Amino acid sequence: MVSPFETELKWETLLAYGTRQFVKRKTAIYQQDSMGEGFYYLHQGLVKIVTSTFKGKDRLVNIVVPGQIMGLQTMDQQPHFTTAIAVKNAVVYHFSCSQFLEMLKVRPELLSLLTQTINQKMRILLTSIHMKALTSEEQIARLLLNICEDFKDYEFPLSQQELADCAGLTRITVYKILKAWKESGIIEIRNRTFVVKRPEMLKPPQLTTQTARTM
Incomplete structure (x- = not known):
């Protein structure tokens, strides 16, 4: 489900604050347990979010489509608890914490919307736990x-x-x-x-x- 942060915000006006990256199919954008700094916006392509079990198997958490953001957990200097892998060749924009602060100067409403999105991503993670019991x-x-x-x-x-x-x-x-x-x-x-x-x-x-x- 797309959050208000992703649908109401005109990202095209803010892409200049981020760093554009091209990611080939089957390549990780970020990996579980690695330290990050900031978040990503998917401009083109398709990305799957997975988490590794203690047995080393990947479990699907979410699918990210163009117009959505990912990797928000590292905004508070915490390691990634998931891995993002490009299913198709993808174009992403990375926004560091310092770049986000610059964005806040022109769009102060981003702070509350970011919090809403983090809560929504956590609900997705909890829902994915149920997926393992499905056929x-x-x-x-x-x-x-x-x-x-x-x-x-x-x-x-x-x-x-x-x-x-x-x-x-x-x-x-x-x-x-x-x-x-x-x-x-x-x-x-x-x-x-x-x-x-x-x-x-x-x-x-x-x-x-x-x-x-x-x-």
């Missing part, structure tokens, strides 16, 4: 619905491999799930673009019933 079908469904909500559209460019990378599942698993949903008329796939035709079918209890019938 593969439920994980893909939740991921698609979240991306649709962030894009404000039920059509978005994403390949099966990129969806598998986001969810941490194998491409074969994702292929089987999408194939069943396509045959049921829930989604369409048009030239590397997903179209969710019946989003209500990706929510329980409809999803549970559909899975039992087709998988």
Whole structure:
């Protein structure tokens, strides 16, 4: 879910305060436990936020779409508790704490909005803990619905491999799930673009019933 900080702020007027970076696909923008300073704004691309378990496996926390920010926890000089990885080639802007202070001079409302966003990101982190108890079908469904909500559209460019990378599942698993949903008329796939035709079918209890019938 996009926060007020990300939707109400005209970021194009503030990008000059940040440092532009190009990040290749599958490259980490920042890593868990590393010290950072400031936050990032995603201008282009797609980024997944993951956290490593004590067994060394990555668990999906969130998907970041253009127009959203990430890495806010280091604003208070704390290490990152997640890792941000570019799913697609990405363009990000890094805003240091000193650059943020300069931004506050022209947009003082940023301080309260930043606090709201941090609280919202923490809720996302707590919600992701529940994800580990979901089936593969439920994980893909939740991921698609979240991306649709962030894009404000039920059509978005994403390949099966990129969806598998986001969810941490194998491409074969994702292929089987999408194939069943396509045959049921829930989604369409048009030239590397997903179209969710019946989003209500990706929510329980409809999803549970559909899975039992087709998988």
